[in-house]
Amino acid sequence: MPPPSTPAPTPAPDLPARALDTTPENPWPVRLLSSKIEDYVSRMSPLWVEGQVVELNRRPGAGLQFMTLRDTDADMSLTVAMSTHVLAGHGDDVAPGAHVVVHARPGFWPRRGTLQLQAREIRAVGLGELLARIEHLRRVLAAEGLFDHDRKKPLPFLPGTVGLVCGRESKAEHDVVVNARERWPQVRFEIREVAVQGPSAVPQVSAAIAELDARPDVDVIVVARGGGAVEDLLPFSNETLVRAAAACSTPLVSAIGHETDAPLLDLVADYRASTPTDAARRIVPDVREERRGVALARERLRSAVRTRVDREQAGLDAFRSRPVLADPVTMIDRHEELVAHHLRMARRAFGDRVTAASAQVDRLAAQVRALSPAATLARGYAVVHGPDGHVVRRPDEVSVDDRLRLRLADGELTATVTAPAPGTAPPPTPKSKDRTTRTKGTRP
Structure with a gap:
């Protein structure tokens, strides 16, 4: 009213x-x-x-x-x-x-x-309407890329501190803590007990995630809750909570309900664990398995080193058994003989080449001497040069009283033409253009 x-x-x-x-x-x-x-x-x-x-x-x-x-x-x-x-x-x-x-x-x-x-x-x-709303929200968030695989962050191999968001004194907290410490006793937990169903679940879980994400010593965050009815798990499909998980920079593991339960938090988390126990097995390695793996790796390494040393020793033994290593001078002697042989061949080839070249030079020198004018002069011939220095080849090229220069093999002589050669006509007297020229052109 x-x-x-x-x-x-x-x-x-x-x-x-x-x-x-x-x-x-x-x-x-x-x-x-x-x-x-x-x-x-x-x-x-x-x-x-x-x-x-x-x-x-x-x-x-x-x-x-x-x-x-x-x-x-x-x-x-x-x-x-x-x-x-x-x-x-x-x-x-x-x-x-x-x-x-x-x-x-x-x-x-x-x-x-x-x-x-x-x-x-x-x-x-009704439940059907709630599930329809969750499906619609799932499509919206998927379109925004909040569920993309490339957004997933890898979980650390061995976290120093694990942040755990769970219910107060819940079975999920027991499953995570006990199973994790059985696998790695030194693991540390930062536990935030909050409401995991009802109207207070969304703000409390979101605040706990934000608080743990702000701590630099927390390497991974686990949100865990046991199984329950669909209505009890509705807070983990709430848009505010899902966006808070998507904004978390620390790797986040979702361990909500049983394996068949699939709230939207599973899709946005970096790793989806089917149960809280599965989350404990995923966030920390098994110390027994790791020690066994280390021991196996050490044995494999030891075997590999031993095999390598044996193989190298066998190779050294094979090299040492070769004759060249038994008497190393043998290899040097063979190369010394080869060098001496090539040196002898080189000297012989060089001598033959010099002898052939010397003979060719002598032959060419003889040819030059045979073709030289000096050789002709040595046989008694002479080269006659006229008054103007040209070589006289015919008698009619000189006149009476012309002074001639005779080039002999061992010197030169001077001669004067006294008479023309028999059978040759005297050279014509050049005509003068005036009296003075004509008078000067007469011979005494």
Whole structure:
């Protein structure tokens, strides 16, 4: 039922008409502010609102029933009042933890200064609808790339500190811690016990992940919860929680429920463990297996070194057994003989080449001497040069009284032409152009 309306008090003439005009010297009284809030809220229209029921006290025989409706993503809640007949038709469908949508009108109670919803109709959100919403959210987040494989971070081989987010004194915490320490006793844990179901699960788990992610000593974070009904695992498919896990820079392991359970946190986590026990086996190695592996590796290494040494020793023995190593001078002697042989061959070839070249030079020198004019002169011949120095080849090329130069083999002689050679005509006397030239051209 709506709260009883209170007549709005008439502001005193000296009070401000608007809240903006109030001052420390001239404030509004509480009754005036409450009446204005009531007037504002009363003008709001009825609406449908969704949330999770966290408190519901059914009071038999009472005309009004009250419950607390809380947001599934944030720590916010409202009180809802409804008549008994509105709640009567739902039985156990509307109970603490149930998701509901309520058609209500906001109402303000000025005497207590509280705001609550006056429910006119209430509907429980069925499991099928919740699963359909999760599937739609899965497609949206997948389209954003939050589930891509290239976003997955590798888990450390041996984490120094493991961050564990789990329920208070839960079986999941026992499974992770006990199995991890059985495999590696020195592993350290930073445990954050939070609500893992109900309306407080989303903010508490998200805050725990953010806190552990901010610690530099935490190498991997495990979010673990045991099995349960689908409704109990709904917080791990909440968009706020999934985005908080996606923003985590530390490798994150999801170990929610059993192997058949698949909340959205499994898809965004860097590794999805089928159970909390499987998470413990994945985050730390088995010390016994690692020691066995180290021992096996050492034995293989020792065997490989031994085999290599034996093979190299056998090679050295084979080299040492060769004749050349028994008497190393043998190899040098053979090369020395080869060098001496090539040296003899080179000297012989060089001598033959020099002898042949010398004979060829002598032959060419004889040919030059035979063809030389000096050889002809040595046989008694002479070269006659006329007055102008040219070589005289015919008698008619000289005249009487011309001085001739005779070149002999061992010197030169000078001769004068006294008479023309028999059978040759005297050379003609050149004609003068004038008397003076003609007189000078006559011979004595």
